[in-house]
Amino acid sequence: MTVASGPVIPNFGSGSSCEVNNGWFCTDWVRQHWADTLQPALFQHIELAAIAIGIGFAIAFLLALVGFRFRLVDPPIGIISDFLYTIPSLALFQILVPFTGITLLTVEIALVSYTLLILYRNMIEGLHAVPVEVVDAARGSGFTRIQTFTRVELPLALPAILTGLRVATVSTISIATIAPFVIAKGLGQPIYAALSEDVFKTEIFVAGGMVIALALVADGLIVLLQRGLTPWVRA
Amino acid sequence: MPGQAAELVFDEATKRYPGREGAAVDHLSLTVPAGEICVLVGPSGGGKTTALRLVNRLIELTSGDIRIDGTSVKAQNLVQLRRGIGYVIQQVGLFPHMTIEANIGTVPRLYGRPRSWIKTRSAELLELVGLDPSYAKRYPAQLSGGERQRVGLARALAGNPPLMLMDEPFGAIDPIVRTRLQDEFLRLQREVRKTVVFVTHDIDEAIKIGDRLAVIRTGGRLAQYDTPRAILEKPADDFVAEFIGPDRALKALSLHTxxxxxxxxxxxxxxxxxxxxxxxxxxxxxxxxxxxxxxxxxxxxxxxxxxxxxxxx
Structure with a gap:
């Protein structure tokens, strides 16, 4: 790692005593830099993660429709998403940059590809777990194929789908901290900066803590959504 | 929505699966008069369930025909056909994510009945099958096995179908509740007078429930089709005699009160x-x-x- 060329301590000469002495955690610094550094980073982070989860969910859903309807293509889709999941993210950036450049697109492609495995697998598992006798009763009662899917199979797969969404959301929020390797966005940025500065660590703790808090909040929101959408699960 | 009872005719109905030797259902011909209960009875794996599922085309005929009030099942739109036939299965297959009321309202909802109509109809049907109206807002997981099958029966009756198909409906229920459900089903049938095809492998249940029994031997061939009394008194062959058991004279006594x-x-x-x-x-x-x-x-x-x-x- 290269040592930063400027002053070792940010705000050199004007910082609080905590900053000047490289304290482990400087609340003054947090207060001073909330508006210019931390809050923008948080919003960017939410944006990075939300785009990835939204697109990943849409792609996984389309793939799951195909994989559920045509059993033969399920294994290949599974293997491809497995494979994407195993590529180390830094390596994936290296591979992508020549094609998509130092852009948001590069980051999102990487983030989306990590959501696919979890989302797709949970959707397919959820759909296959619908009891055969329930599908039999639906068909025997005169549901069309589409009605059977939208009114019976999909709602019954919801708990599994939403569980997949929880895992994908938490992991995407965490993985999104590597975005600064490509573009200067998200909560990874203060962490990255602190790593290069070597001495001053407050940013790591604050930004890291915010990533964890964001993941917990997002997880909690999905749990609430799950409860609202699947009241029968707790019946 | 459909109305009263319909006559059901199996006409040389046959099902063969490609690559499998012998037929699953072999030239089955019989007529179930409107408003009667016909029990398909025979050893497990003998093709009874296949024969039943040929009627609502969950399985398609290979040859022959099945007619409901003179109309071939093949001539009807698949979805319309099924909505007009009540369907009850052993595992019940209630929709776990729907309330009891919504489960019972399944077919009326497919027919586009308004919510208020469905609510009233569900309450009526709950009472008909002997469940308290307070069950309407519960979920299937909150009911016992016997209660679930009552709801399954109510769901099948909700569209007022002229024909009911029942595949071992009481097969997974403990003996005491089973007897009670059989009795209540017979009472219900006296009220609603549907044409019913009822599959069971239990000869005692068949004798108790059926106006007529169709004894099906392995390979989906009809061994005998007659009233329980006639079959007990005069089994057509050794297979039927063996199936109904050496105590058939005793069983015949259960036909009289x-x-x-x-x-x-x-x-x-x-x-x-x-x-x-x-x-x-x-x-x-x-x-x-x-x-x-x-x-x-x-x-x-x-x-x-x-x-x-x-x-x-």
Whole structure:
């Protein structure tokens, strides 16, 4: 790692005593830099993660429709998403940059590809777990194929789908901290900066803590959504 | 929505699966008169369920035909056909994510009935199958097995179908509840008078439930089609005789109740109701080591007597 060329301590000469002495955690610094550094980073982070989860969910859903309807293509889709999941993210950036450049697109492609495995697998598992006798009763009662899917199979797969969404959301929020390797966005940025500065660590703790808090909040929101959408699960 | 009972005709109905030797259902021909219960009975794996599922085309015929009130099932739109046929299966298959009310309202909802209509209809049907109206807002997971099957029956009746298909509906229910459900189903049938095709491998259930029995042998071939009494008295061949069992004379006694017999004057002895079958009355005599039974009416008053000799006559 290269040592930063400027002053070792940010705000050199004007910082609080905590900053000047490289304290482990400087609340003054947090207060001073909330508006210019931390809050923008948080919003960017939410944006990075939300785009990835939204697109990943849409792609996984389309793939799951195909994989559920045509059993033969399920294994290949599974293997491809497995494979994407195993590529180390830094390596994936290296591979992508020549094609998509130092852009948001590069980051999102990487983030989306990590959501696919979890989302797709949970959707397919959820759909296959619908009891055969329930599908039999639906068909025997005169549901069309589409009605059977939208009114019976999909709602019954919801708990599994939403569980997949929880895992994908938490992991995407965490993985999104590597975005600064490509573009200067998200909560990874203060962490990255602190790593290069070597001495001053407050940013790591604050930004890291915010990533964890964001993941917990997002997880909690999905749990609430799950409860609202699947009241029968707790019946 | 459909109405009363329909006549059902199997006409050389045949199902073969490619690559499998022999047919699953082999040239099955029989007519179920409107409003009667026809029980398909026979050994497990004999093609009874396949025959049943040919009717609502969950399985398609290979050859032959099945007609409901003269119209071939093949000539009808698949979805319309199924909406007009009540379907009850052993595992019930209630929709776990829907309330009991929504489950019962399945077919009316497919017909586009308004919410308020469905609510009223569900309440009626819950009462008809002997469940409290407070069940409407519960989920299937909150019900016992017997209660779930009652809801399954209510769901099948909700569209007022002229024909009901019932595939071992009481097969997974414990014996005590099972007997009660059979009795209630018969009471219900006297009220709604549907044409019913009922599959079971239990000969006692078949004799109790059926107006007619179709004994199906392995390979989906019809061995005998007649009333329970005729089959018990005159099994068509060794297969039927063996299937209904060596105690067929005893089983035949369960087709009659004491109400059908001439009673003697009131006497002392173990008491039994008029609605008791001759078979059960005989069993009671044996158990109590008695020679005469005191017969009571619904209120429990002794109105006559019957002796062992009279029961066996």
């Amino acid at each position: 004491l109400a059908e017999l001439e009673l003697g004057p009131p006497a002392d002895g173990p008491t039994c109701g008029l609605e008791m079958t001759v078979r059960d009355a005989l069993a009671l005599l044996l158990e109590k080591k008695a020679t005469v039974l005191a017969v009571t009416d619904e209120k429990g008053a002794v109105i006559g007597s019957i002796t062992r000799e009279e029961l066996l006559a």
